[in-house]
Each structure stands twice: as C-alpha cells, then as structure tokens.
Amino acid sequence: MLDRFEKFLNERGLRLTTQRQLVVRTFLDQEEHLSAEELYLLVKKKAPEIGYTTVYRTLKLLAEADLAHARNFQDGFARFEPAHYMGHHDHLICRKCGSITEFTNEHIEVMQEKVAREHGFKITDHTLDIYGVCRECR
Amino acid sequence: MLDRFEKFLNERGLRLTTQRQLVVRTFLDQEEHLSAEELYLLVKKKAPEIGYTTVYRTLKLLAEADLAHARNFQDGFARFEPAHYMGHHDHLICRKCGSITEFTNEHIEVMQEKVAREHGFKITDHTLDIYGVCRECR
DNA sequence: TCAGAAAATGAAAATCATTTTCATTTGTTC
DNA sequence: GAACAAATGAAAATGATTTTCATTTTCTGA
Ligand SMILES: [Mn+2]
Ligand SMILES: [Mn+2]
Ligand SMILES: [Zn+2]
Ligand SMILES: [Zn+2]
Numbered sequence: 001m002l003d004r005f006e007k008f009l010n011e012r013g014l015r016l017t018t019q020r021q022l023v024v025r026t027f028l029d030q031e032e033h034l035s036a037e038e039l040y041l042l043v044k045k046k047a048p049e050i051g052y053t054t055v056y057r058t059l060k061l062l063a064e065a066d067l068a069h070a071r072n073f074q075d076g077f078a079r080f081e082p083a084h085y086m087g088h089h090d091h092l093i094c095r096k097c098g099s100i101t102e103f104t105n106e107h108i109e110v111m112q113e114k115v116a117r118e119h120g121f122k123i124t125d126h127t128l129d130i131y132g133v134c135r136e137c138r
Numbered sequence: 139m140l141d142r143f144e145k146f147l148n149e150r151g152l153r154l155t156t157q158r159q160l161v162v163r164t165f166l167d168q169e170e171h172l173s174a175e176e177l178y179l180l181v182k183k184k185a186p187e188i189g190y191t192t193v194y195r196t197l198k199l200l201a202e203a204d205l206a207h208a209r210n211f212q213d214g215f216a217r218f219e220p221a222h223y224m225g226h227h228d229h230l231i232c233r234k235c236g237s238i239t240e241f242t243n244e245h246i247e248v249m250q251e252k253v254a255r256e257h258g259f260k261i262t263d264h265t266l267d268i269y270g271v272c273r274e275c276r
Numbered sequence: 277t278c279a280g281a282a283a284a285t286g287a288a289a290a291t292c293a294t295t296t297t298c299a300t301t302t303g304t305t306c
Numbered sequence: 307g308a309a310c311a312a313a314t315g316a317a318a319a320t321g322a323t324t325t326t327c328a329t330t331t332t333c334t335g336a
Contacts (some may be wrong), residue, residue, distance in 0.1 A: 152283075155284065155285085164284090189286035190287090
C-alpha cells in the first residue's frame with residue numbers, strides 16, 4: 001500500500017517522508033478503526049518526536065488518495081480504516097464496549113439500489129451503522 | 139407534542155417556560171432537518187432576545203425526552219427532527235444541493251435483524267444514510 | 277403577600293476535535 | 307553549494323457545542 005501512497009504523493013509533487021512512512025506503516029499494521037489520537041499514540045511509541053499535526057495531515061492525505069476511509073460512529077471523533085481492508089462493508093457498533101464488527105450483506109446493498117432508483121437518486125456511497133449490544137456484552 | 143414535552147419536564151421538576159415553548163413550536167412547525175443554528179435564527183425572528191444557549195438546551199431536552207432525534211449527516215453539525223415525524227426512516231442525502239429525502243424499506247430492516255442475529259448482536263437503533271445526487275441535481 | 281429556594285436565562289468563557297499559521301528544517305534542482 | 311519547494315512541529319485559531327456564572331423568573335409555603 002505504501003507504494004500506492006508514494007505514487008499518489010509523487011503525482012502531486014509531494015514527498016514520502018520518514019514521518020509519513022511511519023504513520024502509514026503503523027496505520028496499516030493495526031487493521032482497526034483508529035482515531036487520529038490513537039494512531040498518534042502508537043506512532044509516538046516508535047518516534048516520540050512526531051507531531052500530532054503530522055498524523056492528522058497524513059490521515060487526510062490517505063483519505064484523499066482513497067487509501068483510507070474516515071468513519072463517524074458516535075463517539076465524537078473520526079475513526080479511520082484502510083480502504084482495501086475487506087472492501088466495502090458496514091458496521092455493528094456495541095454501545096457497551098465500543099467494539100466494532102464488520103459485515104456485508106448483498107441483499108441490503110441491492111435493496112438500497114432499488115430505493116435509490118425509485119427516487120431517481122444516483123448513489124455515490126452510503127453508511128449503514130447498526131448500534132446495540134454485542135454478543136460478549138449481552 | 140408540547141403536552142408530552144411538558145409532561146417530561148414536570149417529571150423532572152423542570153418548567154415549560156415561554157422560551158422553551160417558542161423553541162419547540164418553531165421546531166415542530168418546520169418539519170425539516172434543522173441545525174441548532176437554523177432553528178436559532180428562526181426563533182430569533184419571533185423573539186430577538188432569545189439566547190443561542192437556550193436553543194441548544196431545549197434541543198437537548200427534546201432529545202432526552204425522545205421527542206427529537208439528532209442526525210449527523212456530513213456537514214459538520216447535528217441536525218434535529220421531531221421523533222414522531224413519519225416514524226423510523228432512513229435518508230437519501232444529495233451531495234450537490236444538500237436536500238434530504240426520507241424513505242423506509244421493510245426489507246432492509248428485516249435483513250438488518252438477520253445480520254444482527256447472525257452475530258449475536260442485539261440492535262437498539264441504526265442509521266442508514268445514502269449519499270449521492272438527487273433527481274433534481276442529476 | 278412575602279421570603280427563600282429552585283430553576284432558567286443569556287452572555288461570555290471553556291471545551292475538544294481538527295485545522296491553520298508560522299518559523300525552522302529537510303530535500304530537490306541546477 | 308545556492309535557491310526554491312515541501313514538510314515538520316509547536317502554538318494559535320477554528321467552530322460546534324457545553325459549561326459557568328451572575329441575574330432574573332417562578333414556585334412553595336408560611
Ligand atoms: Mn470497518
Ligand atoms: Mn428524517
Ligand atoms: Zn460489546
Ligand atoms: Zn440535489
């Protein structure tokens with residue numbers, strides 16, 4: 001993935017710096033839904049001199065490159081995940097422990113298309129977030 | 139709806155003041171997805187001395203009373219809608235003009251239950267937001 | 277009717293995630 | 307190596323929302 005990011009940066013006359021590499025590597029290592037702060041803390045362990053700002057900036061670039069997606073569950077800040085991870089999917093979010101489970105359901109996707117068609121609406125993307133209590137917390 | 143709000147307030151030893159009445163009335167009049175600021179501006183027309191804070195506080199109370207729902211589309215602030223309005227529904231959001239269209243699809247709801255069941259997940263609520271381009275903007 | 281207590285109000289300050297600014301450092305080009 | 311572009315990190319700014327606080331309003335019970 002780093003190579004794709006480098007390509008994206010080059011196309012824009014930007015550079016793949018040591019800091020950016022570190023941020024991206026750390027991000028990709030944790031196939032999770034990390035907030036900027038969580039990622040910052042992880043990166044900081046390896047390179048304490050890194051700035052908060054650089055993490056934010058790198059995440060923004062990744063999102064622009066479409067290599068990361070920003071998600072907004074209901075905890076007041078954005079969470080990011082690698083775009084390649086599992087392809088498109090939706091989420092089950094536990095209100096007790098905060099765990100996030102991913103799922104895909106072709107049936108739902110098809111029905112969404114149908115709904116959109118009926119409204120003359122052209123879909124670009126969507127978010128289906130199901131909140132509740134996970135198996136472990138019940 | 140005002141009566142239900144009053145009941146809720148009374149149960150908590152709170153009061154249905156003139157300001158709260160005005161905010162709630164204005165809110166209910168506009169069966170739309172209003173942001174706090176939009177509502178504030180509408181209320182201000184009728185009562186210029188009203189404070190921003192009161193609008194926020196009233197919306198929060200309405201949400202706690204489950205008479206309003208806060209929605210978070212992707213414009214950086216919360217939008218509210220009366221809870222009774224049309225019952226549960228999901229949204230089609232136009233990325234060009236910002237228009238919001240509501241829909242319900244029983245099939246999708248059922249499939250969500252199925253997905254949840256398969257994961258041992260107990261649903262409390264969910265949000266399905268479909269983004270794209272509306273009929274008028276295509 | 278009045279005093280005291282509780283709740284509400286609005287302005288201003290605080291909060292918190294995120295973005296911007298800016299002085300300095302690093303990398304690239306010629 | 308000089309000149310220029312881009313990147314960095316710290317600190318300040320931003321913007322939506324919440325909190326604080328002094329003041330006002332409302333309610334309760336002599
Ligand atoms: Mn995911
Ligand atoms: Mn709606
Ligand atoms: Zn859980
Ligand atoms: Zn539109």
